[in-house]
Amino acid sequence: MAVHEIVLVGExxxxxxxxxxxxxxLIHEAVREYCKFDASLNERVGAFRQNMTAYLAxxxxxxxxxLRGIGDGAGIEFNDILSLNFFPGPTNLPIYCTNIVLADTSDGPIHGKTSDIGSDYKYYxxxxxxxxxxxxxxLSVGWVGTIWSEVGINSAGLAMGQSSAPVMPGQDGTGIPALVMPRPVLQHCKSTEEAVEFMVRFQMAGKGINVxxxxxxxxxxxxxxxFDRQAVREADEGAVFCSNHFVEDGMQGTIPLKIEGIEENSIGRYELLTQVLGNRERVALKGWDYMAELLRIHATEERPGICQHVPPYLTSWYAYIQLPKKREMWICDGPPCQGDFVNYTL
Incomplete structure (x- = not known):
């Protein structure tokens, strides 16, 4: 198991x-695996695909x-490539992750993240x-065949990571799909402030995200x-984090994520980080090594962990540490408790 790599230049x-x-x-394999919907979903997926496409256009x-280039290069119909990129909206793909931001450490600002996923690790x-x-x-991590950005860092020193979040009701697919939303942020924004102002201009389609x-x-x-709502949580005492539920009052009233136990798991991870990151002296003292420690915290009988080993959808197959000042992304292939982080620099 290893994340695939590619360098992309040009138009x-x-x-x-x-x-x-x-x-x-691999793209053909992913289309066969994820884009053959049962009759009850065909009409909904088709409507969402049409409205998402019009919005992006x-x-x-x-x-x-x-996306048209991906389809032509792979020899796949354009609608199938659209379905591959957009299906997490109407179908609620189980990508359940934790993101941690430490704004000021001995190694400067640090972002850490896990990818809590299933067998789809082979497409990363x-x-x-x-x-x-x-x-x-x-630098951006998504699936082959997609323009997704689950985690990334740009040449201006802006780092980003997303976690799946609940669905806001009343949608028809008009908006940007969850995993696509962060991609233009990385391309067009130079700072956190710019990114927040940029994102509020656009509506999302399908499930929500914590970014x-x-x-x-x-x-x-x-x-x-x-959907049409956005709330922002600033770093409190130098730290801010998210899992797979919304915290802000203005983001309540959502449809829960579909995997049984995910809400309790998400709340447990959030409460764990709330407790662990209360000691600001320790956070400031340590930098990269401390973030790696956080990403390797295991579950106990009383609570879930950050490094998860819960098949089929909650295994931390990848982990990431990003250093905005150095334009570095470190990737761990495999659960962070078992593997080493490899450095990539812009």
Whole structure:
């Protein structure tokens, strides 16, 4: 098991074609596995796909051009590539993660994250992207065949990581899909403040997200976002974190995530970090090593852990540590308790 890697340069379609051609076999496999919906979902997925596509065409047409390139490079119909990129919206793909922001440590601002997932670990792809149409160069992790950004850092020193969150009712698919939303943030924003102001301009479709943002100045927040609502939690005493539920009052009234026990697991992880990060002296004293310690905390009989080993959907197959000042992303292939972190630098 290892995260796949690719370097993407040039215009959007060119980048997509390179991506699709290199990973054609895996993309075909992912489409077969995740884009064959039962009759009860076909109409809903089709409607969501149509409305998401129309929304993106108005605001980020270059993203659709990149998807068209992926499809052509892989030899896959455009609608199937759209379904692969958009299906987490109407179907609630189980990607359940923890994000931690430490705004001021001995190693500077640090962001840490786990990917608590299932067998889809085999599709994870690290993209180093230099967009010819403008914006920042960035490192970003998503799936092969997609423009997803689950975690990433850009050349301006802005780091980002997202966690799945509950669904806001009353949607028809008009908006940006959850895993796509952070991608234009990495390309077009230089700071946490810019990213928050950028995100509030756009509506989301499907499930919600918690997005941890941290820039090189140490400004760290968690953005809670779903459908037409957005709330922001600032770092408190230098730390802010999220799991898979919303905390802010304005983000309540959602439809719970589908996996049995995920809400209790999410609340347990959040309460654990609330307790552990109360000791600011220890947080400030340690930097990278302390973040690695946090990501390796295991469950006890009383509570869940940050490093999870709960099949089929709650295993921490990957972990990440990002240093905005150094433009570094460190990736651990495998649960962070078992593997070493490998450095990637912009």
């Amino acid at each position: 959007a379609y060119e980048r997509g074609f390179t991506h699709g051609r290199k990973f054609a076999r 108005d605001i980020f047409p270059e993203l659709l051009e990149e 792809l690290l993209q180093r992207t230099s967009p010819a149409e403008g914006g920042e160069e960035f 941890a943002l941290l820039d090189q100045t140490g400004h760290g927040v968690v953005v809670e976002k779903a």
